Amino acid sequence: MTTIYDIAVAAKVSTATVSRVINTPELVSEKTRAKVEEAIEKLHYAPNALARELVTKSTNLIGLLIPDIANSFSPAVVDSFVGEMERNGYNIFVSITDADPEKENKCIDIMLKKRVEGIVLLGTRRMDRLANERIGILARRIPIVAIDYMPGAEGVCCVRCDEILGAFYATEYLIQLGHKRIALLNGNEEYTTYYYKRKGYRQAMEKYGLPVREEYCIATTPYFRGGYEACMQLLSLPEPPTAMFISGDQMAVGAYNAILSSGLKIPDDMSVVGFSGSPLSKAVYPPLSTVSQYARETGSAAAGIMLQKLRGEETKERVVFQPTLVKRASCGPAKQ
Structure with missing residues (x-):
């Protein structure tokens, strides 16, 4: 295997010069650099990554x-x-x-x-x-x-x-459409993203004088299955909500399945807003209203x-x- 010493001999320079050409070529004259680069190409030299790390103190x-x-x-x-x-x-x-x-x-x-x-x-x-x-x-x-x-x-x-503002926007939009029974499908509120989304939801409900009904606020796993199961739980209530703010687009797609499989229509019987702005939101029918977070x-x-x-x-x-x-x-x- 070709070494830095072999390059130095072929180019008739010191090993230190070869090292500078490899690691800090701007410190070497154009003439010397050309000689070393020619030798590297001729001998098919590939610098050892670990050795280079030791020299540059960098792993990138x-x-x-x-x-x-x-x-x-x-x-x-x-x-x-x-x-x-x-x-x-x-x-x-x-x-x-x-x-x-x-x-x-x-x-x-x-x-x-x-x-x-x-x-x-x-x-x-x-x-x-x-x-x-x-x-x-x-x-x-x-x-x-x-x-x-x-x-x-x-x-x-x-x-x-x-996320507080995003959840507020979503909930306020549903309120402005005339909905009063608005559910929140959320994740584990011991975690930041779900804690803040619940906060934004509550702020909107309180601003417009609407009660936050605990039976409408469900924490579930933030995936399709969680959205489906939480939505089915809401639909089984004696007085189910007419709208849902759901803290993730995946959960919202699960909720879609629950709503449609229950013989209901979106948005005629249930309005839904998700959160993320992921490609999923455009892939479902009807297309999902969502909060884009870039x-x-x-x-x-x-x-x-x-x-x-x-x-x-x-x-x-x-x-x-x-x-x-x-x-x-x-x-x-x-x-x-």
Whole structure:
């Protein structure tokens, strides 16, 4: 196997000069650089990655932790983030945590052993500040960016959508259509995203003087099955709601199945608003009204902040996107 010494002999320069051509070519004269590059090409030399890391003190490796691969919001975020980082010369080491704190810690340990230069965490976090304590400590050593809100983790930059405002918009829209019996299908409210969506829902209901009926507020798993089961539970009530704000597009599609399989029509018998703005919202019939939270822009913003932190530049601690309510055919006026 060709070594850096072989290149130095062929080019009639020192090994130190060959190293400079490989790692900092701007420090070498054009004439010398040309000789070394010719020798590298002739001898088919490929620098050893580990050796190069030891010289440059850089792995160009970024860790990306995601809770699962089933969430309809995540793919566009990941695609945008990874694309931006790769265009800037970084490779991404992805780990799936299953939203399990113990597994997340193990994944972080592996990433640190791989000498990642920064870590990005995608997804909702527990509201408990102690649950995020390790992330705050780790942020003192390497750049950390959270794509969501992270309570109690100082030094962690957060990129997120204003979910309180988004939930408020969705609920207010249903109220303005004349609905008074409005349900909330939500996830586990011990987690940030669902905590804030419930808050936005309640704010809208209270602003318009409508009661928040606890039997209309159901926490379920944030996927198709959870949406289906929660919706069936609502439809079985003596006085079911006439409209639903659902905290994720996947849950909303599950609710669609429950509504239609019960012989009801959307929006004639039930109006539905989702949250995410994922491609799913346009794939169902009738097309789903939803709150867009700008997935691709979120991934790009997270990459921009990570790159700034890696360069030692000043960064924003918070980037908050303002949500947009996308009105489609899944909502209609309440029946009088």
